[in-house]
Amino acid sequence: MKTLPQIRRTVFRRTWAAYLTLAFALLPAFAPAQQPVGKSEAQILAEIYNAAMKAFQAGNWSEAASGLEKLIKMVPNEGQAQIHPAYLTLGAAYYNLPNFPKAIEVFTGFITRFPNAERLMDAKLGLGQTHLAAKNYDEAIKVFVALENVAAVRERALGSQALAYRLQKKIDDAIRVLEKLVGADIKTTPQANGAVMLVELYVEKNETAKASALLEMLQARIAIIDNLVTLNTVAMKLADGFADKKMYGEAISCYRLIRSRDEIIRFQTDRIAKIEKLISYNANVGPADPARYVAAQQQNNLLKNAVEDSKQLLAGFSKLPDYASAMMFRVARCWNEWDKRWEALVIYKRLLAEFPTAEEREPAMFDIVATLGDLNRIKSTQAACEAYLKEFPNGENAGTVGYMSGAVALQAGDYPGAESFFTTMLERQPKSTYRGTMMYLLGNAKFAQGRYDDANADYEKYLQAFPEGTTDGAAGLFGIGGSHAEECTFRLAVSQVFLGHYEKALERLNAYVAKYPKGFFLPDAKYRIAICYYAASQYEDVVTQCEAWSREFPEDQMDGEVQALLGDAHAALGHREPAVTAYVRSYKKAGTDEVLNYSLFEASKHMQKLGRWDDVGKLFTEFVAEKPDHPAVVAAMYWIAKARAKEGRGDEAKQLLVENLKKYIAEPKREAVEQLLSQMAQLCSKQVRSAAGSSAAAPAADGPPGAPPGERTAGAAPAEPAAGEAPAELAAGGVPAELAAGGAPALLPPYDPFAELAKQLKPIDDTATPAIKARLMFAQAEMATIKKQPAMREKILREMSDRFKPEELSPPLLALIGDFLLEHGEPERAAKLFDLMRENFPKSDHLDVAYVGLGEIAFAKKEYDKALKLFSDGLDTVTASMKMKEATIGKAKTLMELGKLDESKKLFEQVASIREWRGDATALAVFSLGEIEARQNRFPEAIAFYRRVFVAYQKYLPWVAKSYLRAADSFEKMGKRQDAIENLRDMLRNEKLRELPETQQARKRLEEWGVAQG
């Protein structure tokens, strides 16, 4: 491709060729008028002139100049004016030689001698151009400045003037002149060309905003731009400049202005075609119209040069490689570095789609991996890793991608996935830079799955390969670091604790402590050592070690755990007081809610065992004061109230409950509010006279501290008195309250627990919003349950379901009413409540109720895939566990319907084996196991399960009835009708089954078979 000076000079010559042509054209017109010259002289002059012109046309500048000089000398003074065009050609010839001084002399002479000549401006322009070429910039500028005000040549004068300044590196002046040329709008080609130069200068001057704006303006006018290639180059330069300066928005805007290679080629091709069309049009103009003929000839000469230029430009440009993918990659990088990662992904993906073989493909795919990783899109990152490794198994970034594929899985908690990735990568990339780190993380992935022996094998391998722990390449990568020997050693030791191999653990932990006396895991190691002693029941040692630990690591974050262990050791030794002290300190120092809850309620439990109910109250009061926003606060209130009741301060307990209900009842997410309301119902359920006989308050018994409530799930408010507690109607010592007053029982008005409850809750009810009213009605429903009035309970729940909008219900009430509606055949209404729970209370303790409810609704509609997802989410994704049994059964029965019988069987076996679920669920599970066998045509096995139901679970009549029927079916399918008949007759003999629909079915079947029923 031509450089700028080359283009400049070549075209300059062609411009003068145009004047030459013009001179030829004019010659016949003026030659006959040469009256002072004799005919033979005229012929001679014409011959000299024509020879000079021919030489000029052939580019023989010297011959042309000498001919024209000769001609001019031969023409007398009075004829000079008539041959003045020859002067211009002579000047051009000298310019082209180049002989600039002579050219300047000729043009200057012309200007002086022919001040009124028609072509004066051409001479002045010629002079200016020659000064420019001769590097007489100041002179050139003077000439062009003088021409600025001549409309016909203004744009050319300004353009040349700007060039002169630019060549002098007077950028500011060049910009000033070009701004004058470009003006407010670009309408002509000289303006457009000037604007291209101006953009370049703006870029040079770092005036990027101006450059960008002008570039944008130019893009709208490409039809009049001479050289689109230059414009593209400038745009690219400008965009890169913006990107370097981290001005990504501007850079992207500029990149967008760059035309594609195809577009440029198309543009240039069209341009050539259009010019050629014009040339053809001009060629048709004949000499009959001399004025049009001359103009057409002149224009065609210019156009032919333009075509030649454009063709050269096109040929040069066509040889360049396509830059579209490279540019797209740069744009993507801009978005990425601009922190607009999703936008970057749009471009990367477009690049991959449009350029399947571009060299940017590999880095683009790697960037996708990294970008998705940055966005924490774990699954997508893994997919991108797989895509990268499939396409570029040996790519430049294959090592990093291989490592990342496992690392993101690990980060996402997908431990089996991480294991699989790291195993594969270690096989595929045995020389990976990240081999050591991958070995270590592979161990961690197995460790996290509880496969400690497998994990230990990896840690051992790692330590063998990297005894000093320093691995290559992974230092600092994704925050993992590069040295893992210490951690591997620690994990090897601590895994023995988890495996229950305490002696081995002790040995390894001590080895770790010896090897890393200032190790990162030292506090943890020493804590685990104490645990080993605890496991060996060496509680005194545990106490000693925990106390030593506290002295050695007073500020360590594990203090909460260590104090809990100390409390456990004291408790095991029967040292309740120090145990309480340790637990209290533990909950205060706890780093996690898990430890806090454990220690708080262990402290409470031991206080209760010590009969220190006042301290229980204080413990929870202090806890509430210290952590007023803690989720366990409302549960703590329950215990405070219970402590008051235990102390015989029933009125105070109720008052406390009311105060706290007032505080929290308006917050739907305070789910323990329902517990407080249940407790209030409990307190109000029985009339208890205080020792003074003055109140209807319930003085809770402070009977022997048998199995304290703290031994249950800590903090969960039991609705019934725990074992060993005296029922509420008994006063101290288990004496009926009426008698405990010391006198004969007075005649008392009938006690109305509902009225008492309403009275206690009245201060709240007076100003209650619908949401609060719903909760207060719940308290009445609880009272109905306590008082064994199911009809009343149902009536209250029905009213709640009709009266309140779903939005007015707290999560426990949404769960309660949702279940109520579902049980009463209103799945659509129930679904609305469950959906609302999922939407508004995703962290509710009752959330699994919603999943199970929705699962049942989907199951009933035979939408088994949906049901399976809901039941599975209810079990696995949602951490709530109100309906674990129902969710498990739901999943099992859905799997059965989906034909996944093995999975279903496992779950039903699980249901049948869980002691706490024993009852109806067990009968259902055993029946279902029979169904699974029957579906596989294993009828004897099925019958065995059915028999188990009607033998071992007789209490659960519907399952018994179903089992009889299905057993009969199985016999029938085995061809044992007689056994089937006997089975059904057995069923009909069972009086308890008489009212069940299955009994009718059994009768009908016997009738069909034509046999008697008994």
Next chain:
Amino acid sequence: MKTLCIIPLLVGATLAARADITIQKKDGTAQVAKALRREKDNIIATIDIPPAKPGDAVQTGDIGLPIAQIAKIEFGEPAALKTAPELLIKGKGDEAMAQIDLALKYYAGFRDAPGSWWADLLLMKMNALVSLGREKEADALAESMNGQSTDPESKRAAKVLLASSTLRKGDAKSAAVSLDAVLKDGAKPDVLAAAAIYKGQTLLVLKDWENALLSFLQVPVLYPEQKALAPASMLGVGRAHFGLEDFEAAKRTLRELMKTFKGTPEAIAGKAEMEAIAKREKALSDPTARKDLTAPPNAPAPN
């Protein structure tokens, strides 16, 4: 510098003189028309008739060109395609609609002519109707376009219209299939941008948040000149971020939507979306919402 300017000046001046409608014929020839009208299967072009001899006045006359012989009519881009988006993003939907309708009226006669802007205008009208919540009219429009387009890009525009209608009728999967075909083969930015928006919406319905986000982002990243679709894109981006539970990004996007395109239907929808996000955030962040009072084992989790 003179040398750099002189040739293009002449060429440019000559080329600039052409401003009429060029009809490219399938035989490779072209016809420049002053005006066009439709008569049955012909396009009637009013053309300049060159003077018989120099100095005579130029006259005009009509010639008929069968549509089947036309490769492309180089209509100038209708102004409404530029001005209506500006009005739409300023919340002036009715004014925008009036402009689009006016332009549509002109192009109605050329709807099946190659190079016609009819499909583009119709697509813009439908986008505007959807944006204004006039979905029944949009559906009717989609139906009306079916089978009326002949050139591939107009057919694709029609496909986008129909897919959006399918989406509104609740069949997101079918809509996605149609839109994928457009996105694969399409070339016109307005058609591609609209397809990207509706594809994003189908993905929202299918809860494929990540790909929905990437689809909506195609408008600002690849087709930023499609301003009329910017509010819909921004709303979609906000919703997709919400779906991805990136609440900060969702709020940031929706705030920008409400600020930049105040008064548009999308900005109003954005406000509702912000409320939903606030609700969701509250639902997820409430410290009282989760309590786990189960006593832990003495050994904390290994990891």
